Each structure stands twice: as structure tokens, then as C-alpha cells.
Amino acid sequence: MNNQVTASVEFYFKGKKISAAIELDLDQHMQATGMLPDLYPLLARSAELDLYSYEYEMMQAENIVFSNARGMVATHIHDGVLDMESFSEAWKENRLIQQLQEIASQHLSVDDLQQQPDLKAALLQAYRLGKSTK
Secondary structure (H helix, E strand, O other): OOOEEEEEEEEEEOOEEEEEEEEEEHHHHHHHHOOOOOHHHHHHHHOOOOOOOHHHHHHHOOOOEEEEEEOHHHHHEEOOEEOHHHHHHHHHHHHHHHHHHHHHHHHHOOOOHHHOHHHHHHHHHHHHHHHHOO
């Protein structure tokens, strides 16, 4: 999928400007845990801030700015703000469709579910039905 983004935060503490930025491979986090990581500790480590410091508390008061987005995550960033919930839902849906595509390829010789929307809808409905009966 290749969803990557830069997360950054900038603030002043005792007159000193502190900046932190990290590059995130969102696919890696979503595949590993099913959700996005807590970004403030990652940003604090990148700026060498102690997680039990006043600097860290000040950093948490600032909004994280997202930029340099690549992949579908770019459609979920507006004015530097990432809608994490909508990205997470879209990522999971995209992942599910990829898995259904593999099933369609193996068992039905269908190379592109996008070209067969009725079949795609049927597979999605069957998946959701199976999930709801658990």
C-alpha cells in the first residue's frame, strides 16, 4: 500500500524552540497492531525529550502537523491534520478488499474485483455476515 507521512511538532520552552519530526510507515503500524501508534512519545524520543519532563507536557499541548503524505493517507489529511479514524477505517477496508481479491483470483480466476462490482459486493457481504455471526 505504501502509506507514509511526516509527523512534526514545534513549540517553545523557556524561550528555546524545540522541533521534532518523524517519518512514519503507517502500513507497518497498521499491519502490526491494527491501529496507529501514539505519536507524542515517538516525537519526544526524536527530540531526545524525557517522557516525564515539562518539555514533554508542553509538546503534548501542541497539535501534530502531518505533511509529505504518500499513498491513500494523503486523502485523509486536511490543513496538516490527519483524520486518524477515517484513515484507519479506509486502510482496513482496502486491506480487506486486497484479501478478497486474492480469494477471487484463486477460486474464481477474477483478476480485478473493481471490474466486477456485483461480485465484490457479494464477497464483502459474505465477509460481514460471517463476522457478525461470531
